Structures are given as C-alpha cells and as structure tokens.
Amino acid sequence: xADRWPAWATQxxxxxxxxxxxxxxxxxxxxxxxxxxxxxxxxxxxxxxSTAVPGLAAKPVVDLLAPVVSLxxxxxxxxxxxxxxxxxxxxxxxxxxWRRSYVLADDDRRLAHLHLVEREHARWxxxxxxxxxxxxxxELAQEYARVKRFAAxxxxxxxxxxxxxxxxxxxDVVARP
Numbered sequence: 321x322a323d324r325w326p327a328w329a330t331q332x333x334x335x336x337x338x339x340x341x342x343x344x345x346x347x348x349x350x351x352x353x354x355x356x357x358x359x360x361x362x363x364x365x366x367x368x369x370s371t372a373v374p375g376l377a378a379k380p381v382v383d384l385l386a387p388v389v390s391l392x393x394x395x396x397x398x399x400x401x402x403x404x405x406x407x408x409x410x411x412x413x414x415x416x417x418w419r420r421s422y423v424l425a426d427d428d429r430r431l432a433h434l435h436l437v438e439r440e441h442a443r444w445x446x447x448x449x450x451x452x453x454x455x456x457x458x459e460l461a462q463e464y465a466r467v468k469r470f471a472a473x474x475x476x477x478x479x480x481x482x483x484x485x486x487x488x489x490x491x492d493v494v495a496r497p
C-alpha cells in the first residue's frame with residue numbers, strides 16, 4: 321500500500337535542533353493562508369507543533385492549524401490550496417476524522433503541514449494549550465525533546481508509531497491544571 325503514496329508520505333522521521341527560520345517560514349505561510357482561506361476560517365491560522373516552540377528540537381516541518389467553522393464545508397478549500405502547492409492527505413493515510421490535512425512538499429520532503437480543524441473541536445484547544453505550555457516551560461519542552469528523539473530512533477520508518485510513542489507525554493501535558 322505504501323507504494324501508492326507520494327514519497328513525502330513515507331519520509332523517515334528525523335529530529336533536528338531548533339531552527340529560528342521556522343518562525344519566519346510559518347509567518348509567511350500564515351499570511352498567505354489567512355488570505356487564501358478567508359471564506360472558510362473562523363479565526364487566524366496558528367503556528368503549532370514543535371517548530372512553534374523556540375529552542376525545541378523538531379522534525380523540520382512547520383505545522384499550521386487553521387480554525388474552520390465546519391469540516392463539511394472544508395473540501396471547498398482543496399482547489400484553493402492545491403493552487404498554492406498544498407497536497408491533500410487522503411483520509412485513509414491521515415486516519416484522523418476530526419481534521420482535514422494537507423502537506424506542502426518540495427519533491428519528496430515535507431516543508432509544512434496544514435490541518436483544518438473545527439474551531440469548537442477539543443483538538444483545537446488542546447493543540448494550542450500544548451504549544452503554549454511548552455513555550456512557557458522550557459524544562460517541559462526539553463523533556464518533550466528527549467521523548468521525541470527516543471521515539472524517532474525507535475520508529476524512524478513509521479510515522480504513526482512515532483506519533484503514538486509521544487501521545488502519553490502530550491496527554492499528560494494537556495491534562496495538567
């Protein structure tokens with residue numbers, strides 16, 4: 321089945337030291353997406369994930385979260401995003417029905433992820449909460465970096481297993497008072 325996917329879909333998990341250029345790349349993408357997706361958005365696109373936390377080691381892929389009113393209407397954004405080079409991640413590959421996911425790639429390397437999520441969905445709030453807690457607590461961010469590096473070594477060829485290996489840490493951070 322993996323041979324049906326684009327090369328970026330099976331790209332190895334690689335964690336690198338934080339790069340300050342990620343913030344500018346995210347800002348540039350957000351400016352474009354806020355304009356491009358205006359009719360579907362219920363707020364501004366957010367830079368999330370590890371690249372949004374200064375000093376945190378990460379996969380060199382900028383993660384963006386776009387709040388939409390409804391995922392039912394979101395497929396209308398596919399053509400608009402495609403014009404800018406964003407590729408829809410097929411639902412059978414993403415396996416997360418609460419979002420609509422896209423990848424911006426350069427040949428076989430991911431540059432950015434874009435996730436459309438309903439603004440009222442718990443995942444919207446949890447994702448921002450996780451990012452903000454890591455930003456406020458550098459020691460927590462460094463602990464997360466250790467978890468990520470271990471998960472990447474153990475699951476370099478399996479992105480889903482890599483994500484699952486981090487999930488207990490993420491859930492613990494989100495559940496904290």
